[in-house]
Amino acid sequence: MKMRSLTVLGSTGSIGRQTLEVAAQGGFEIVALAAGNNVDALIEQAKTFKPKYVAIADESKHAVLKDALPGIKICTVLEAGQTDADMTMAAIVGTAGLAPTMEAVKRGKTVAFASKECLVAAGPLMMDAVKKYGTTFLPVDSEHNAIFQVLNDGQGVSRIVLTASGGPFREWDAAMIASASVEQALAHPTWKMGPKISVDSASLMNKALEVIEAHHLFALPSEKIDVVFHPQSIVHGMVEYDDGSFLAQLGPADMRTPISVCMAWPRRMTSPGQRLDLSTLSRLDFAPPDIHKFPALRLVRDVLAGVAADSIIFNAANEVAVAAFLAKNISFGGIVDTVGRMLDTCHKPAINSLDDVYACDDNVRRTTQDSLKKVA
Numbered sequence: 001m002k003m004r005s006l007t008v009l010g011s012t013g014s015i016g017r018q019t020l021e022v023a024a025q026g027g028f029e030i031v032a033l034a035a036g037n038n039v040d041a042l043i044e045q046a047k048t049f050k051p052k053y054v055a056i057a058d059e060s061k062h063a064v065l066k067d068a069l070p071g072i073k074i075c076t077v078l079e080a081g082q083t084d085a086d087m088t089m090a091a092i093v094g095t096a097g098l099a100p101t102m103e104a105v106k107r108g109k110t111v112a113f114a115s116k117e118c119l120v121a122a123g124p125l126m127m128d129a130v131k132k133y134g135t136t137f138l139p140v141d142s143e144h145n146a147i148f149q150v151l152n153d154g155q156g157v158s159r160i161v162l163t164a165s166g167g168p169f170r171e172w173d174a175a176m177i178a179s180a181s182v183e184q185a186l187a188h189p190t191w192k193m194g195p196k197i198s199v200d201s202a203s204l205m206n207k208a209l210e211v212i213e214a215h216h217l218f219a220l221p222s223e224k225i226d227v228v229f230h231p232q233s234i235v236h237g238m239v240e241y242d243d244g245s246f247l248a249q250l251g252p253a254d255m256r257t258p259i260s261v262c263m264a265w266p267r268r269m270t271s272p273g274q275r276l277d278l279s280t281l282s283r284l285d286f287a288p289p290d291i292h293k294f295p296a297l298r299l300v301r302d303v304l305a306g307v308a309a310d311s312i313i314f315n316a317a318n319e320v321a322v323a324a325f326l327a328k329n330i331s332f333g334g335i336v337d338t339v340g341r342m343l344d345t346c347h348k349p350a351i352n353s354l355d356d357v358y359a360c361d362d363n364v365r366r367t368t369q370d371s372l373k374k375v376a
């Protein structure tokens with residue numbers, strides 16, 4: 001494979017680190033690395049991968065970065081999105097990734113896309129930019145990556161199916177789920193991920209966000225996007241065609257596989273991740289999710305039937321509520337309750353630009369925080 005240049009936005013996170021592990025297999029030169037505030041990890045990565053640029057959102061860390069990395073230019077996170085890299089991995093958690101990811105899309109090259117919250121908040125704007133700039137936009141999320149691999153030309157699709165492990169609370173009753181602890185929510189049975197997405201997986205909010213992500217990525221209406229519980233996390237996504245055929249992608253529960261798919265696309269490369277051992281697989285289970293136990297899956301259908309601001313509220317209220325849960329200020333059940341309350345009460349302006357997204361997002365975050373202070 002020809003040497004490809006790569007920028008990693010969110011390099012110190014779970015996806016970012018695994019991306020660098022895949023890149024270390026060879027064939028990639030690193031142009032820029034960007035992080036939020038973990039300066040020690042960023043310095044270590046920069047010493048190993050020798051990028052041209054490093055960026056850190058926390059400006060108080062600039063001096064430390066500069067001292068530790070003579071010869072490497074310090075830039076802003078936004079500028080890290082503007083490099084001329086052949087490929088940008090967009091893996092900043094939350095809507096903080098929106099502006100730099102949009103900058104990478106505008107370069108018209110390849111964007112491997114993990115930051116689902118950005119697509120949820122600004123899906124129509126981002127997909128318009130992908131079309132306008134002719135960007136190759138590759139889904140990293142395992143379910144979307146699976147569907148991307150089996151979607152052919154998108155003709156004759158009856159529906160797509162996103163699989164969900166069901167998280168740590170699949171077998172729990174609603175009352176136990178509502179009072180689950182932070183430690184219990186972080187203990188995902190099959191995937192090892194960052195804290196925000198682990199909590200989202202436990203509440204099934206992650207799957208709800210993925211339904212919105214799939215709606216934008218594959219231009220499909222809500223009724224053609226299904227969710228099914230599949231506790232083994234082996235089948236990551238399926239497409240059912242009009243003739244009754246199902247095409248599915250199988251693989252280990254290891255993000256290094258979809259990351260490798262994106263990084264080598266349209267070719268294939270050897271992933272440093274685990275392999276699937278078919279001899280140890282005795283069964284594959286599928287079951288419909290219980291939307292009473294996991295109300296995020298019900299709320300998302302209302303969001304897709306609503307206006308653009310609904311998605312922003314859904315995402316931003318969830319980010320604030322998850323942070324409050326991780327700080328042990330609200331209960332686990334309080335997360336989706338808060339999101340539902342914000343969908344009922346927040347102002348829903350028209351969304352025509354990124355500025356509109358930011359204004360709506362700011363307002364929702366403030367309103368959610370105020371509402372949680374009142375509850376506390």
Ligand SMILES: NC(=O)c1ccc[n+]([C@@H]2O[C@H](COP(=O)([O-])OP(=O)(O)OC[C@H]3O[C@@H](n4cnc5c(N)ncnc54)[C@H](OP(=O)(O)O)[C@@H]3O)[C@@H](O)[C@H]2O)c1
Pocket residue numbers: 009010011012013014015016034035036037038039056057077091092093094096097114115116117140141142191192193194195196197255
């Ligand atoms: N982990 C998975 O298996 C997985 C699977 C599918 C999709 N995703 C999606 O991928 C994204 C990343 O998830 P993750 O699990 O890798 O999260 P994570 O482990 O929490 O890492 C988040 C990354 O974003 C960086 N960051 C945070 N705020 C920033 C800012 N303002 N500017 C620049 N960088 C910032 C963090 O930097 P610091 O380390 O310095 O804070 C870190 O590098 C999320 O959208 C998630 O939903 C993840």
